[in-house]
Amino acid sequence: MGGLMGCNAERVAEVLRAGGATVAEHKAELIELDRAIGDADHGENLDRGFAAVLTALDGGLPETPGAVLKVAATTLISKVGGAAGPLYGTAFLRAATKLGDASELDAAAVAAGLRAALDGVVARGKAEVGDATMVDALAPAVDAAERAQSDGGDPAAVLAAAADAAKEGADSTVPLTARKGRASYLGERSVGHADPGATSTALLLRAFAESAR
Amino acid sequence: MGGLMGCNAERVAEVLRAGGATVAEHKAELIELDRAIGDADHGENLDRGFAAVLTALDGGLPETPGAVLKVAATTLISKVGGAAGPLYGTAFLRAATKLGDASELDAAAVAAGLRAALDGVVARGKAEVGDATMVDALAPAVDAAERAQSDGGDPAAVLAAAADAAKEGADSTVPLTARKGRASYLGERSVGHADPGATSTALLLRAFAESAR
Amino acid sequence: MKKIINDPAAVVAESLRGLAAAHADLVRVAYDPDHVVRADAPVADKVAVISGGGSGHEPLHTGFVGAGMLDAAVPGPVFTSPTPDAVQAAISATTGQPGALLVVKNYTGDVLNFETAAELAAAEDLDVRSVVIDDDVAVADSTFTAGRRGVGGTVLLEKLVGAAAARGDGLDAVETLARRVVGQVRSIGVALSPPTVPHAGEPSFDLGEGEIEFGIGIHGEPGRERIPAESADALVERMVAAVVEDLPFGEGDDVLLFTNSMGGTPPMETYLAHGIAERLLADRGIRVTRRLVGPYITSLEMQGISLTLLRMDDELTELWDAPVHTPSLRWGV
Amino acid sequence: MKKIINDPAAVVAESLRGLAAAHADLVRVAYDPDHVVRADAPVADKVAVISGGGSGHEPLHTGFVGAGMLDAAVPGPVFTSPTPDAVQAAISATTGQPGALLVVKNYTGDVLNFETAAELAAAEDLDVRSVVIDDDVAVADSTFTAGRRGVGGTVLLEKLVGAAAARGDGLDAVETLARRVVGQVRSIGVALSPPTVPHAGEPSFDLGEGEIEFGIGIHGEPGRERIPAESADALVERMVAAVVEDLPFGEGDDVLLFTNSMGGTPPMETYLAHGIAERLLADRGIRVTRRLVGPYITSLEMQGISLTLLRMDDELTELWDAPVHTPSLRWGV
Ligand SMILES: Nc1ncnc2c1ncn2[C@@H]1O[C@H](COP(=O)(O)OP(=O)(O)O)[C@@H](O)[C@H]1O
Ligand SMILES: Nc1ncnc2c1ncn2[C@@H]1O[C@H](COP(=O)(O)OP(=O)(O)O)[C@@H](O)[C@H]1O
Ligand SMILES: [Mg+2]
Ligand SMILES: [Mg+2]
Ligand SMILES: [Mg+2]
Ligand SMILES: [Mg+2]
Known part of the structure; x- marks a missing residue:
């Protein structure tokens, strides 16, 4: 089965596994980004969390995509800690809730899930675009996803558009002065560094998109 | 007045001042030697002590060479600390006692003063030649001083002979395994380093000899 | 590491x-x-x-x-x-x-x-x-x-x-x-050297021989400003000024002065800084009535100190003096 | 420095x-x-x-x-x-x-x-x-x-x-x-990094990234032996063995275990080492009846730890537990 068309719980779990693999692969890079303007734990935190998500999924797959995402959410909340844990956890939780008990996802569901995720992150963290946080990657990703969906894209195309925009969004944090999270303590000294959370968001969406192709 | 012939309290003070100057000049070098096999304080300790000796002498000169050396001894004992303080202090104290209340020193007195100094160091520190301590410089220095004196040398010649032998003695500590003092904790790892105390003894005797010329 | x-x-x-x-x-x-x-x-x-x-x-x-x-x-x-x-x-x-x-x-x-x-x-x-x-x-x-x-x-x-x-x-x-x-409590910290997070394996920031991070946190996140290394007198004055002016603390205030080692700074320097801070507060007419000196909130092996001032009153003094029995703070029992 | x-x-x-x-x-x-x-x-x-x-x-x-x-x-x-x-x-x-x-x-x-x-x-x-x-x-x-x-x-x-x-x-x-x-007391120390004497201005010894000074003193004098860095489990076993075999301490002994930070080693590692030492002593049938953990005898900012074992008896236990009220050791008062 190519693409996410008609994608079910199993496919969503596969996509999450791809996300876990990319976090493991980029762990050192994320630590290094966080070392520069934070406390050098973002890669370690996310990797610990996604490894636990994969273990949880190995233990038995729930029946719906929403239920799979909910497992991911609660696992992230109880394993990641720091700022990223509650934020990513909330993102997955809100997406899960949005998807309800649908057994398969279409492009509209994917876009709506992403929108719910973003709303959750903003509700918890109160960051706006331009504050140099994961919102700078996620917000344009959601916009792009919705455009791709209304242009008739399939779920894979929606995710691909989100990934592209997220990457651009993450890059856009480099010249910014951080205003939320740990990097904000640096004031202008945060300028010139990519935000770790925005970078991990972009990496995750890229992995999701590639796995969904 | 050239040389120490007929030398009085004032000349002895001058000789001590030359010693103080050499210690100040070589302070960093002595710290560095002690850093390698000890605790990096020998130069600091001696410099603190000799600076105090010079201050004490500036405050008023006693009448006899012995009394001058006694001021040096008590000042070193109360200012140097560590192993070197009591050892150098004892050396000067014993020399002072040996010289009694003679108002001028001849070659025999200089040689006898050095012998008394050595005996004092050995009595306090229990080191033998070959243990890689200041004794390795002082013992051959005393032997050479006595030879020079019995060969008819004047006080300056006696000190010059002592200084030459002390330098050789200090160099001889390089291949030795230290058996006394802090360097002994290193066992064979002390091999290859000159002993700081032997080195300072050689430097002092060289300064005394040159000042006495 | x-x-x-x-x-x-x-x-x-x-x-x-x-x-x-x-x-x-x-x-x-x-x-x-x-x-x-x-x-x-x-x-x-x-x-x-x-x-x-x-x-x-x-x-x-x-x-x-x-x-x-x-x-x-x-x-x-x-x-x-x-x-x-x-x-x-x-x-x-x-x-x-x-x-x-x-x-x-x-x-x-x-x-x-x-x-x-x-x-x-x-x-x-x-x-x-x-x-x-x-x-x-x-x-x-x-x-x-x-x-x-x-x-x-x-x-x-x-x-x-x-x-x-x-x-x-x-x-x-x-x-x-x-x-x-x-x-009514305010603090400021400085770092002379970075901590190293075990899983990161690299120092959290790089600091030149002649540099100090002023306004450091406790997570190895870089400080607000990088200043040239300076004497203890000058550094502690800079710290005291930052804390005192913020609340602000003023003449006649009773305070608790907490001089904290960030971990790697030994007692010799911590007490030295504490002594200077006591003097500088006295100069300002601020009376130190209670003190705490030592490594109590650290950042792994980071070298540095922080100063904390708390405005005191009778109730806080009584609560501070009350018995405490924990692994690292213990008195009155 | x-x-x-x-x-x-x-x-x-x-x-x-x-x-x-x-x-x-x-x-x-x-x-x-x-x-x-x-x-x-x-x-x-x-x-x-x-x-x-x-x-x-x-x-x-x-x-x-x-x-x-x-x-x-x-x-x-x-x-x-x-x-x-x-x-x-x-x-x-x-x-x-x-x-x-x-x-x-x-x-x-x-x-x-x-x-x-x-x-x-x-x-x-x-x-x-x-x-x-x-x-x-x-x-x-x-x-x-x-x-x-x-x-x-x-x-x-x-x-x-x-x-x-x-x-x-x-x-x-x-x-x-x-x-x-x-x-009846014996100790061993290790250093992971050197101290720097203020007037010397240079670290007291140079230690490579992968090296540990085993048998270090408390004055920055180099240790007896330089060994490759190893896991805490291996290092503490090496230390426990050195101390236990020396006196020797043996099965059935009651001991006070003192795990000391040399200054620059933070509580996280000191407690970690202490936990390992407790386990290794239990394995040998040696019973730890009292303990002290923390930086109590240090070498400026040197990183490292030492382990001290004291054979205990009723009198020593009573004296150890007796009240003490000093700036850095305080209990029973
Ligand atoms: N208020 C916030 N809103 C959105 N994202 C945030 C917020 N605060 C922090 N973040 C994100 O979290 C990332 C840091 O995560 P992490 O390093 O795991 O946690 P911590 O900062 O607690 O060490 C930042 O790079 C940023 O993207
Ligand atoms: N027992 C001893 N007998 C003679 N000289 C000694 C003895 N112990 C130490 N020394 C000398 O003292 C020197 C060290 O002096 P110093 O560094 O000032 O004292 P410390 O060892 O206490 O730091 C050594 O280099 C050695 O020459
Ligand atoms: Mg972080
Ligand atoms: Mg963190
Ligand atoms: Mg010394
Ligand atoms: Mg010493």
């Missing part, structure tokens, strides 16, 4: 094992989720005082569990806030009808995770309140940042609210006291 | 000023010659317990002045034994008819300077005895060296003889106890 550790991922749990062995009379340690509670928890009819945060700041918080201070501490991974389930486990193990106060340092992660835990506790009909401590004057207190960090003031706050709970104050009173303390 | 100091030559005196300000209720500081005495010295009808040595090992010895431990401490310059007149001043300020015990770490300089002070005191008809502590198993105990160094055992010795003097033991009894403790 050289550390006395085995697997970096196990460092917190293994360290807790040593704490448990060393202080079995004072604390009980539970693992996965990790939390440390008083050996005699739950203490009946007493408000529970609970704190926590990333590890690497020891003795904060685990070293302050015991009579007269914390009922529980929740250590997260190194420099990483603990998760809500860990906080919840600590709440469950210590909290009864009088409720609990969570002492939360103002970092996004701590605030979010403790908030979630408090919500979960509320769902179980426990009265759990939070107080957020944000005493670090290095960070501009504006809505354009995550707000000021919680640093040295946390130690004092935990002692004071712990004493209030121990004397039988109810949750309202303990909470009110906590907010009052937060309102 | 970066340190929070002014003039390196003034570092000890300036640090003492901070100590005096922080603990005016416990200690009194006199300068030039520098010595620290109990605030209530001289204590009538009590054997005085006095120690001292080079500075840079804080809290040893100045942090242990107070009720139940030291009557006086004599801090020399950094890593340099104090001079006899300083020791003599401390004796004069604290010693009456019951006499005094000098606790001397076995270093040539300390032994010679304290010996001279004792002679001077004898000339003034004071009964002053010395006990030399030499508990470091890293140094071969032979006449071909200056003998074993005094290290971690010193802390325990000062506490125990301080307690004996406090309960009213006479000088003979205090001296006998001291010698008994020296006979």
Whole structure:
């Protein structure tokens, strides 16, 4: 089965596994980004969390995509800690809730899930675009996803558009002065560094998109 | 007045001042030697002590060479600390006692003063030649001083002979395994380093000899 | 990086094992989720005082569990806030009808995770309140940042609210006291060398031989400003000025002066700095009536110090002097 | 080198000023010659317990002045034994008819300077005895060296003889106890990084990224052996073996385990090592009945730890548990 068309719980779990693999692969890079303007734990935190998500999924797959995402959410909340844990956890939780008990996802569901995720992150963290946080990657990703969906894209195309925009969004944090999270303590000294959370968001969406192709 | 012939309290003070100057000049070098096999304080300790000796002498000169050396001894004992303080202090104290209340020193007195100094160091520190301590410089220095004196040398010649032998003695500590003092904790790892105390003894005797010329 | 550790991922749990062995009379340690509670928890009819945060700041918080201070501490991974389930486990193990106060340092992660835990506790009909401590004057207190960090003031706050709970104050009173303390405590920190996070393996920042990070936090996050190394007199004056001018503290004030080592700075320098700070405060007419000197809130092996000033009054003095019996703070017992 | 100091030559005196300000209720500081005495010295009808040595090992010895431990401490310059007149001043300020015990770490300089002070005191008809502590198993105990160094055992010795003097033991009894403790305490230390002596300005030794100094002293003198960095499990096993085999300690022994940070090693690692040591001793059938964990005898900012084992019995346990009230060790009061 190519693409996410008609994608079910199993496919969503596969996509999450791809996300876990990319976090493991980029762990050192994320630590290094966080070392520069934070406390050098973002890669370690996310990797610990996604490894636990994969273990949880190995233990038995729930029946719906929403239920799979909910497992991911609660696992992230109880394993990641720091700022990223509650934020990513909330993102997955809100997406899960949005998807309800649908057994398969279409492009509209994917876009709506992403929108719910973003709303959750903003509700918890109160960051706006331009504050140099994961919102700078996620917000344009959601916009792009919705455009791709209304242009008739399939779920894979929606995710691909989100990934592209997220990457651009993450890059856009480099010249910014951080205003939320740990990097904000640096004031202008945060300028010139990519935000770790925005970078991990972009990496995750890229992995999701590639796995969904 | 050239040389120490007929030398009085004032000349002895001058000789001590030359010693103080050499210690100040070589302070960093002595710290560095002690850093390698000890605790990096020998130069600091001696410099603190000799600076105090010079201050004490500036405050008023006693009448006899012995009394001058006694001021040096008590000042070193109360200012140097560590192993070197009591050892150098004892050396000067014993020399002072040996010289009694003679108002001028001849070659025999200089040689006898050095012998008394050595005996004092050995009595306090229990080191033998070959243990890689200041004794390795002082013992051959005393032997050479006595030879020079019995060969008819004047006080300056006696000190010059002592200084030459002390330098050789200090160099001889390089291949030795230290058996006394802090360097002994290193066992064979002390091999290859000159002993700081032997080195300072050689430097002092060289300064005394040159000042006495 | 050289550390006395085995697997970096196990460092917190293994360290807790040593704490448990060393202080079995004072604390009980539970693992996965990790939390440390008083050996005699739950203490009946007493408000529970609970704190926590990333590890690497020891003795904060685990070293302050015991009579007269914390009922529980929740250590997260190194420099990483603990998760809500860990906080919840600590709440469950210590909290009864009088409720609990969570002492939360103002970092996004701590605030979010403790908030979630408090919500979960509320769902179980426990009265759990939070107080957020944000005493670090290095960070501009504006809505354009995550707000000021919680640093040295946390130690004092935990002692004071712990004493209030121990004397039988109810949750309202303990909470009110906590907010009052937060309102009158201020801190500033400097770093001379960086810490190294075990899993990162590299120093958290690079600092030249002649440089100091002024306004450092406690997580190896770089400071607000990098200044040339200077004499202790000049540096402590710069620190005292930053703290005094912020609240501001003024002539006639009674204060508690807390001179803290960030870990790698030895007592010789910590006391030296303390002596200078005492003199500079006296010069300003500020009277130091209580003091605490030593490594109480650290950043692994980072070299540096912080100064914390708390405005004192009779009640705070009485609470400060009240007995405390924990692994790392102990008097009156 | 970066340190929070002014003039390196003034570092000890300036640090003492901070100590005096922080603990005016416990200690009194006199300068030039520098010595620290109990605030209530001289204590009538009590054997005085006095120690001292080079500075840079804080809290040893100045942090242990107070009720139940030291009557006086004599801090020399950094890593340099104090001079006899300083020791003599401390004796004069604290010693009456019951006499005094000098606790001397076995270093040539300390032994010679304290010996001279004792002679001077004898000339003034004071009964002053010395006990030399030499508990470091890293140094071969032979006449071909200056003998074993005094290290971690010193802390325990000062506490125990301080307690004996406090309960009213006479000088003979205090001296006998001291010698008994020296006979049954052993230590070993390791360093992961060197200290830097303020006046030297350079690290005391150079250590590669993958190297550990095994059998380190407390003065930045290099250790006996340089070994490759290894896991905490392997390193602590190596240390425990060295200490246990030396006395030897054996199955059925009750011991006090003192896990000491050399200064720069944070609590996280110190407790981690302590937990491993507890386990390794249990494996050998050695029962840990008392413990002390933390930075109590340090070498400036050197990273590393030491382990000290003291064979316990009822008397030593009672003396260990007895009240102590000093700046850095406090319980039972
Ligand atoms: N208020 C916030 N809103 C959105 N994202 C945030 C916020 N605060 C922090 N973040 C994100 O979290 C990332 C840091 O995560 P992590 O390093 O795991 O946690 P911590 O900062 O607690 O160490 C930042 O790079 C940023 O993207
Ligand atoms: N027992 C001894 N006999 C003779 N000289 C000694 C003895 N012990 C140490 N020394 C000398 O003292 C020197 C060290 O002096 P110093 O560094 O000032 O004292 P410390 O070793 O206490 O730091 C050594 O280099 C050695 O020459
Ligand atoms: Mg981080
Ligand atoms: Mg030395
Ligand atoms: Mg963190
Ligand atoms: Mg020395």
